[in-house]
Amino acid sequence: MGKKRAQSPPRTAAAEGEAGSSSQPAEPAKEPTPPVQVLYCQVCSFPLEYCEFGSSLTRCKEWLKEEHPDLYDKFYSEEALQAKIGTLSLEAQTKLEKDTAKKEAKAEAKADAALKKKMASQVTIKRIERTKRKHVTAIHGLEAFSIDLKKAAKQLAGRFATGASVTKNAQGLDEIVVQGDVADEVYEILEKGEGVLKGVPIANVDIVEDKKKKATE
Amino acid sequence: MFKKFSPSTDIAGHTPVKTSVQRQIRAGVLSQWKIEPETLEAVWPKKEGLVHVKCREHVSVYTVNSEPLFFQHFDGPFYPTLRFLHKYPYILPKVQVDRGAIRFLLAGAHMMCPGLTSAGGWLPPVEDAIPAERLVAIHAEGKEHAVGLGITKLSTEDIKKVNKGVAVETATYLGDDLWPLKTL
Incomplete structure (x- = not known):
């Protein structure tokens, strides 16, 4: 999207020429129609007018009241509400409102459950022995904290100057495998929340060791 | 979809x-x-x-x-x-559904004829009639922006005449799983 405005230089020049003289004998350089700027709700991502159909109307309203008080009046003032009912019968309207409230409660409960699950999920940093003196570190469970594993692996690889990759473990779940014994460093990074590795409560992080044979080290 | x-x-x-x-x-x-x-x-x-x-x-x-x-x-x-x-609402011909239909559209339903022909709905007049199997933007009563887009299953004239069954097959709508994807 960032490069959208980048146009070929000749056209920009032509457009400037047009603006300067306002009438050109040859066919004027056609300007692209500017896009309509649509303001989306930051809470439910819908255009503002559709918040009422979303599952977070109360929060949407609060957000709008804070950010754009003028627009809030436009959408939620008394007369706006009256006008909105339009051709719909009163009965249908109340039903709609009820449905929305129900939907909202449901969504809230769902969000709560998701948050709880997130807080309960564990991140394990596992040191796995490869040979006698060499180890790899497997980090598992980061995706529950909405961390992009690929990006995290890249960051770790850069940080430790070693290989780091996203692989599926025996259970078929994704985990990051970093070469070398970096468990303590990873723990510190998670504690500080460097780069993309943020938002993990440190209490949920575990360091475990996985030994190949019984008597090692 | x-x-x-x-x-x-x-x-x-x-x-x-x-x-x-x-x-x-x-x-x-x-x-x-x-x-x-x-x-x-x-x-x-x-x-x-x-x-x-x-x-x-x-x-x-x-x-x-x-x-x-x-x-x-x-x-x-x-x-x-x-x-x-x-961003560019004029690229597609538009039809409009009444307020009662928005709820169903947002749940992914296809648009039925009565929703388009009722008081809150809007279909282009005879001279701009849209034939069947065309892309249309679905707007909603009292709303400025499109709420979905789909393909007409009947021509707009037929929609007015038959007034029953599916009129527009919804392809994408506000809040479907494509909507939150700003990048792919």
């Missing part, structure tokens, strides 16, 4: 599109939508390569700078994404 869609499991791969194919697509888009070449150029500059994102069930999404612009089912018409349509 995107009622259930998750990028991690439903995307088979990203491939850059050959320039010859890109030319074809560009021509197709220009003929199917009412969009000026200049505007399309601004959104999709010739230099920016198109990326074909292959999804399950023969749905292809085309992205520029990893932002989805339009999608296609088999060799069907090119559907703009809803975000794209919001």
